[in-house]
Amino acid sequence: xxxxAVFFSWGGFVQKKIVVTGGAGFIGSNLVNTLCRDGYxxxxxxNLVSGRRDRLDDRVRFIKADVREPGALVGAFEGxxxxxxxxxxxxxxxxxxxxxGTAAVNVFxxxxxxxxxxxxxxRRFVFASSSSVYGNPPxxxxxxxxxxxxxxxxxxxxxxxxxxxxxxxxxxxxxTVCLRFxxxxxPGFDPSGQYALVIGKFIMQRLAGTPLTxxxxxxxxxxxxxVSDVVNACARAINAxxxxxxxxxxxxxxxxxxxxxxxELIGGPVVHEPARTGEPRNSFAAIRRAAELLDWKPLxxxxxxxxxxxxxxxxxx
Numbered sequence: 001x002x003x004x005a006v007f008f009s010w011g012g013f014v015q016k017k018i019v020v021t022g023g024a025g026f027i028g029s030n031l032v033n034t035l036c037r038d039g040y041x042x043x044x045x046x047n048l049v050s051g052r053r054d055r056l057d058d059r060v061r062f063i064k065a066d067v068r069e070p071g072a073l074v075g076a077f078e079g080x081x082x083x084x085x086x087x088x089x090x091x092x093x094x095x096x097x098x099x100x101g102t103a104a105v106n107v108f109x110x111x112x113x114x115x116x117x118x119x120x121x122x123r124r125f126v127f128a129s130s131s132s133v134y135g136n137p138p139x140x141x142x143x144x145x146x147x148x149x150x151x152x153x154x155x156x157x158x159x160x161x162x163x164x165x166x167x168x169x170x171x172x173x174x175x176t177v178c179l180r181f182x183x184x185x186x187p188g189f190d191p192s193g194q195y196a197l198v199i200g201k202f203i204m205q206r207l208a209g210t211p212l213t214x215x216x217x218x219x220x221x222x223x224x225x226x227v228s229d230v231v232n233a234c235a236r237a238i239n240a241x242x243x244x245x246x247x248x249x250x251x252x253x254x255x256x257x258x259x260x261x262x263x264e265l266i267g268g269p270v271v272h273e274p275a276r277t278g279e280p281r282n283s284f285a286a287i288r289r290a291a292e293l294l295d296w297k298p299l300x301x302x303x304x305x306x307x308x309x310x311x312x313x314x315x316x317x
Contacts, residue, residue, distance in 0.1 A: 022087035024051030067109030182252030186227030216275030218260030252285025
């Protein structure tokens with residue numbers, strides 16, 4: 001049972017209401033189900049364009065709504081202690097092909113969510129940002145203080161989202177936390193979907209018995225982060241004592257993996273194609289701030305995570 005009040009008392013047990021936009025997506029559903037198991041009263045909001053309702057725990061209240069429609073958000077946020085804003089169109093190449101359509105979701109959808117959180121008097125707003133805001137950073141591992149240099153419309157959307165969170169903290173007093181996710185993968189992701197990235201494409205090619213396509217020389221590195229580690233960080237962000245009203249925190253594995261090595265872990269022959277535009281050469285998170293502010297550290301290595309993912313997808317060897 002879920003109610004719309006900040007606290008719901010049942011048998012002496014008090015639940016806080018948490019809302020997750022994009023709650024039926026890959027990261028969102030993992031977060032929603034974990035928060036539900038942790039005893040929160042959880043509302044998942046999703047337009048089901050790429051999300052799936054069957055991913056959600058039966059105890060979760062589901063609202064079909066689109067973040068581009070501000071009127072649908074205020075009611076959903078009413079009485080919430082915290083809101084996680086995960087709804088997005090996250091693909092770099094899609095943002096290059098359709099910068100206006102993706103901005104409608106990624107930029108204006110975020111502003112709509114911030115306005116709704118402000119009106120509903122939500123205590124804390126957690127925004128799913130991205131490592132893509134760094135572009136090709138001059139420092140590896142990359143701390144949060146590094147100057148941002150987005151290389152694609154999607155990366156710029158996330159930069160604008162962070163800036164908007166800071167504005168809402170400064171002007172309206174809304175507590176905001178921007179978590180910069182680094183290349184999230186794990187159970188429940190759609191290998192052909194928006195969060196698939198290179199891991200999903202490799203998995204699909206391995207299942208089809210075709211060579212794994214590496215764009216460029218394969219020496220580019222990514223900080224692949226298991227979704228269970230990301231969810232753990234998100235859960236800690238609800239109640240963590242944070243300095244000030246606005247905080248930005250990297251959430252990554254802290255261990256870069258070259259694409260060529262990833263291909264070895266998944267297995268099978270490879271082919272190379274020319275490198276694509278709009279994507280950074282290397283991505284590697286400095287995660288000291290997450291350790292200090294959230295008491296968090298990643299637990300799943302890339303080798304373990306890929307082995308589990310291959311088992312889930314029916315791949316052996």
